[in-house]
Amino acid sequence: MGEGTKGRGQETINDKKTMEKTRVIVGLGSCGVAAGAGKVYEKIRAMKETENLDFELKKTSCVGMCYREPLVEIVDETGTYLYGEINEERAVEIIDKHVNQHSPVRDYIIQSDLFETSDKSFTESQVKIVLRNCGYIDPENIDDYEARQGYRAIKKIAGQRISRYDVIQTILSSGIRGRGGGGFPTGLKWKFANDNKSSEKYIICNADEGDPGAFMDRSVLEGDPHSVIEGMIIAAYAIEGTGGVIYCRAEYPLAIKRLNIALDQARTKGYLGKNILGIDGFSFDIYIKEGAGAFVCGEETALIASVEGERGMPRKRPPFPAASGLWRKPTNINNVETFANIPWIILNGAGEYAKYGTEKSKGTKVFALAGKIKRSGLVEVPMGITIRDIIFKLGGGIQKDRKFKAVQMGGPSGGCIPEYMADTIVDYDSVNATGAIMGSGGMVVMDEDTCMVDVAKFFLNFTQEESCGKCTFCRMGTKRMLEILERISDGKGQEGDIERLEDLAYAIKDNSLCGLGQTAPNPVLTTIRYFRHEYEAHIRDKKCPAKVCKALLTYEVIADKCTGCTVCARNCPVNAIDGERKQIHFIRQADCIKCGMCYTKCKFEAIKLS
């Protein structure tokens, strides 16, 4: 079994023996920095300098426990200790107590190889293949990557003279399917690209992670960029690729920065360039193309158009990119997560990979848990685990212990799976059967305070804006569907609206050129399928059960709680609230425009929503 597949806290003994100094490692992924990790790092650095302390200070990236950011790990001769929710004050405390006085601060430790903690259930079911290095290495240091079997896969291929066909066969046998959401067998994709002969062939990495609520790719790019680069090099070898492009969305500046550093380092060491590792005739290099803010460019033909400098509009297939892609040459496009798996599969063999997962969905998948969940972050689990386990065992359940209502999977192309179907196992086919899709891995958890009509409207709003406009059904259809949903949440729903939505949905699905149009109606279809009663409440009773759709709410003053402070009356944009100072206020329903301002402003929770 390859190193680094186990969860944190199970470091091999070698790591401790060869270690000389105590190491203090600060997690500096984007969400760590957003939580204040940058300041924590500076504080520790300053402390180290002024007090002349003897330890190694290192940077790493996201380890997936985002709900505990900022994270600081201390590794000394006794073991490994991961501290969570460390602000500058606590940072000083742990350096002082743990490093100086050799006394770990138990209260802040969320994981250790020496004892169990309450966060155990987050990590123990995880199997880290894609995330094998994230949180363990300094992503800006190629030596760290090489120390953890980095670039050994391509060296194995070169050293053992493994043929391109054998490489493709290994990927085929592993059963890995595209992790970007399409789920197409990767080995087959490589085989098709290989079958098409040309003097110019391209490998493209799709790093345009546009699904709102998904941040798996970002973490891999920020935390272990070399794994993606090595995956691309292996792909290039397999299909005789001559040029590589990483299409990364511009909203990920840290990922782009780390990729550029990694590419330079890879070139210096000869992993990119001419006659790589002595393999005759194998020359390959990669450049980065920044996205410019278009969700549709995650679709492979639109992405290719964008790289070619055009508007990101999808193209007809066939011809498929494997035959005619970038600059009309054979092109193989894979997602970040797919590439990150490749070196591991080559090193450990297809059989090892196929041990995980279900019959038709092999391996592991990284999910981004977000929304109303207690422990939000990244988890990598073998396919076949149930949704319920992911949410309750790993995710710790719903925030504030409210009732679990639904989980949205697959982003704007996916759907909402209701609570009573939470025992569905996570694999491509089982999730597709619910009407949702596995997608890229975003899982947004919703509770009883989420309105499903509002969620459908939210997604349709997104896809409507992002529609490139080429296909009439997508362009006009999504707009019409959005209008109907807006009417419904404004209290103007009509009998027959649900049927109209369904009609439009199927028409759009059948008549769109690309995945955006073909899947945009999915959130609406799944919410109608599983939450029809909510739509009916909106349309017939003009009520929003989750109390979200403002136009359907009645705002009233709760007499017992009102202190007569006049804040609501003064802020009401239409002067619909009567009341003198220190007297109970009253909202005139006839004039109320239901903007919700009084509810927001009241400091005594004296406005009731019904």
Next chain:
Amino acid sequence: MRIERITKEVSIDIQEEIDLSRLDPLISKYKGKKGNLIPLLQGTQNMFGYLPRVAFEKIATETGIELSDMYGVATFYAQFRLKPVGKIIIKVCHGTACHVQNANTISDALEESLKIKDGETTEDGLFTLESVACLGCCSLAPVMMVGENTFGKLTGTEAVRIIKNVRMEEIKNSN
């Protein structure tokens, strides 16, 4: 939800001198290269904060790319702005996770405090407020970026406080 990309050609009253010669190194780097249009536009926007009309014309003349093609691309991608923006851009995330955690209250609070609507710039030219689809920091929802800095786990009040602090810093630094 986005900054207005297609605007009527209004006379520019803030007539700052746009030094087009700054574009020369950028143009020579990408001239004649395949697929150069988007990096050219991105480079131009990095320099000026937006895409001035005169920049389009210079690039069209010197590279031979048709003005209509350039506008076609510039108006397709959300990243490109055809109007000048404020000094600091506030991006409020409206991705799924943030939406579920009430990102709307953040935008509402900021709109009220800054007295501008989504996509607009404050009168003093300091802030531009925009909604974006997803910043990728979902575990800290709701999230906003102010310039290069990210702030998470916000409430409306907290967001307004952060902006007020940033404004005070700016005033302090410019004095």
